[in-house]
Amino acid sequence: MESDLCTREDLVRRVKAPETTRLGRIATWGIAPSNAIVLILLGDLWLYLATAHDAQTESMTTTIHGAGVASLHSGEHRRAILQRRFNDRPLLVFWELTKACDLACRHCRADAQRNASLGELTTAEGYQMIDELSQFASPRPILILTGGDCLKRPDLLELIDYAKRASLPVALAPSVTPLLTPDTMREWRDHGVTTVSISLDGKDEQTHDGVRGVSGHFSATMTTLSALKDAGFTVQINTTIMAGNVEQLADIAAILVAQNIDIWEVFFLVATGRGTEVGATTPQQNEDVCHFLVDASRYGVTVRSVEGPFLRRVTQQRHEGVTGPRTGQLYERLRQRLLYVLGDPTHEPCVPSAAARDGNGIVFVSATGDVYPSGFLPHALGNVRESSLIALYRNAPLMVSIRDADFHGTCGRCSFKRLCGGSRSRAFATTGDALGSDPACVMVRTPVPSRTQ
Ligand SMILES: C[S@@+](CC[C@H](N)C(=O)[O-])C[C@H]1O[C@@H](n2cnc3c(N)ncnc32)[C@H](O)[C@@H]1O
Numbered sequence: 001m002e003s004d005l006c007t008r009e010d011l012v013r014r015v016k017a018p019e020t021t022r023l024g025r026i027a028t029w030g031i032a033p034s035n036a037i038v039l040i041l042l043g044d045l046w047l048y049l050a051t052a053h054d055a056q057t058e059s060m061t062t063t064i065h066g067a068g069v070a071s072l073h074s075g076e077h078r079r080a081i082l083q084r085r086f087n088d089r090p091l092l093v094f095w096e097l098t099k100a101c102d103l104a105c106r107h108c109r110a111d112a113q114r115n116a117s118l119g120e121l122t123t124a125e126g127y128q129m130i131d132e133l134s135q136f137a138s139p140r141p142i143l144i145l146t147g148g149d150c151l152k153r154p155d156l157l158e159l160i161d162y163a164k165r166a167s168l169p170v171a172l173a174p175s176v177t178p179l180l181t182p183d184t185m186r187e188w189r190d191h192g193v194t195t196v197s198i199s200l201d202g203k204d205e206q207t208h209d210g211v212r213g214v215s216g217h218f219s220a221t222m223t224t225l226s227a228l229k230d231a232g233f234t235v236q237i238n239t240t241i242m243a244g245n246v247e248q249l250a251d252i253a254a255i256l257v258a259q260n261i262d263i264w265e266v267f268f269l270v271a272t273g274r275g276t277e278v279g280a281t282t283p284q285q286n287e288d289v290c291h292f293l294v295d296a297s298r299y300g301v302t303v304r305s306v307e308g309p310f311l312r313r314v315t316q317q318r319h320e321g322v323t324g325p326r327t328g329q330l331y332e333r334l335r336q337r338l339l340y341v342l343g344d345p346t347h348e349p350c351v352p353s354a355a356a357r358d359g360n361g362i363v364f365v366s367a368t369g370d371v372y373p374s375g376f377l378p379h380a381l382g383n384v385r386e387s388s389l390i391a392l393y394r395n396a397p398l399m400v401s402i403r404d405a406d407f408h409g410t411c412g413r414c415s416f417k418r419l420c421g422g423s424r425s426r427a428f429a430t431t432g433d434a435l436g437s438d439p440a441c442v443m444v445r446t447p448v449p450s451r452t453q
C-alpha cells in the first residue's frame with residue numbers, strides 16, 4: 001500500500017543497487033512481492049515503469065502497466081503530481097464487505113454486530129463495482145477488503161479472484177478470530193493476496209483484551225501475526241491510539257520490530273460508532289505521539305497514520321529542522337522507553353507522505369453500498385447501486401471541496417492544509433462539518449464546540 005512517488009532520498013535508500021547500462025542506471029524498487037517499479041535514472045529524471053505480476057497465469061512474467069517521468073527534487077512538484085492523480089482516482093478503495101464480526105471492540109467505528117446487516121451488497125453487485133474500479137487508469141487503486149470481518153463473507157475468495165482478474169491489487173483486513181486459520185492464510189496466498197493487516201491495541205493481555213473485548217485475544221493476535229509472516233505476507237499492524245494505551249506505544253513498537261512487521265498503521269481515535277464511548281488522547285499527546293512515531297520508524301518498520309494527518313506536518317518539520325509546536329512529557333517518556341527497549345536507531349526515518357486522506361486518494365464503500373469519503377466519515381455521497389463510484393469520487397461536492405483543501409476555521413487558514421488537512425472524519429464527528437477544523441491537532445487553538453452542544 002505504498003505510493004509510487006516518494007522523495008529522492010527515499011528512492012535512493014530503497015532501490016536495490018542500480019546497474020549501469022547503455023540506457024542509463026537501472027534499478028528496481030519492490031513495493032510488494034508481486035509488483036515492482038523499475039527505475040531508469042537519467043540525470044535528475046527518473047523514468048519509472050510500474051510492473052505487475054500476472055495473477056491469472058501465475059507466471060513470473062510482468063506486464064508494464066504504467067510509465068511516466070518525474071523530477072523528484074521538489075516536494076511541491078511531487079505533491080502536485082500526486083494531487084492530479086488523486087483528483088482523477090483514489091489510491092485506496094476500502095470496501096466494508098460486511099458489518100458482521102465475531103468481536104465487539106469497545107471503539108468499533110462500524111458498530112459491528114455478530115450477523116450481517118440487511119441489504120449488504122451481493123456478490124454480483126460486488127463484481128459490478130470491481131468492473132467499474134477496473135476502468136481507472138493505471139496504477140489502479142488498491143482494493144482493501146475490510147469489515148466488520150471480511151472472513152464472515154462466504155464469497156470472499158470469489159471476490160478476491162474477480163478483483164485480481166480485473167488487475168486490481170487486493171489487500172485484506174480481517175479480524176483475529178478462530179476463522180483466521182493457517183489454512184485460510186494458505187488459501188489467500190494461493191489466490192494471490194500479498195498484504196494482510198490485523199490489529200494490535202496494547203502491549204499485553206490486559207490492555208489489548210480490554211479493547212477487543214475477548215480474553216486471550218492478545219495471545220491469539222501474537223500467534224496470528226507470526227503465522228502471517230511465516231506464510232510470506234507483507235504484514236501491517238493497525239493500532240488505535242486511545243487514552244488507555246498511549247503510554248504503551250514504545251513497547252508495541254518493540255513487539256513489531258521483534259516480529260519483523262513491515263508496516264505499522266497508527267489510527268487516531270474518531271468518535272464515531274462505538275468510538276464515542278472511548279477516551280481519546282489530547283491534542284498535545286497527539287503531537288507527542290507524532291514525534292515518537294517518527295523516532296519509531298527508525299527501526300525498519302514503515303509507519304503511517306490514519307485520521308492523524310498531522311503526522312505529515314511533524315515529519316516535514318523534523319526533516320527540515322523547523323521548530324513546530326512544543327513536545328510535552330509524553331514524548332519524553334516514549335522516547336526514553338523506545339531507546340530502552342530498542343537501543344539506538346538502525347534506519348533512517350520511514351514515514352511515507354503520500355498526502356492521501358479521507359476523500360483525497362481515499363474512498364470507502366459501506367456494506368450496503370453507501371459511498372463515504374472514509375469509513376470514519378459516515379456522510380453518504382450516494383450509493384453504488386444507483387450511482388457510479390467513479391463519478392461520486394470525482395464529482396461529489398464534498399469530495400471536490402476536500403481535494404481543494406477548502407476547509408473552514410484553523411484548518412482552512414493553516415499553511416499545512418494541503419500536506420495535512422486535518423482529519424475530515426474527526427471534524428465531522430465533533431462539529432458535524434466535514435470541512436471544519438480537526439480538534440485533535442495542537443495547532444487548532446480555538447476550542448471547537450461539541451456536536452451535541
Ligand atoms: C475497521 S477495522 C477493520 C479490520 C478489523 N475489523 C479490525 O478491527 O481489526 C480497521 C481498523 O480501524 C480501527 N478502528 C475501529 N474503530 C475505530 C475508531 N472509532 N477510531 C479509530 N480507529 C478505529 C480498528 O481498531 C482497526 O485497527
Ligand code: SF4
Nearest residue numbers: 101103105108148175
Ligand atoms: S473494530 Fe474490527 S474487529 Fe473490532 S468489532 Fe469492529 S469490525 Fe470487529
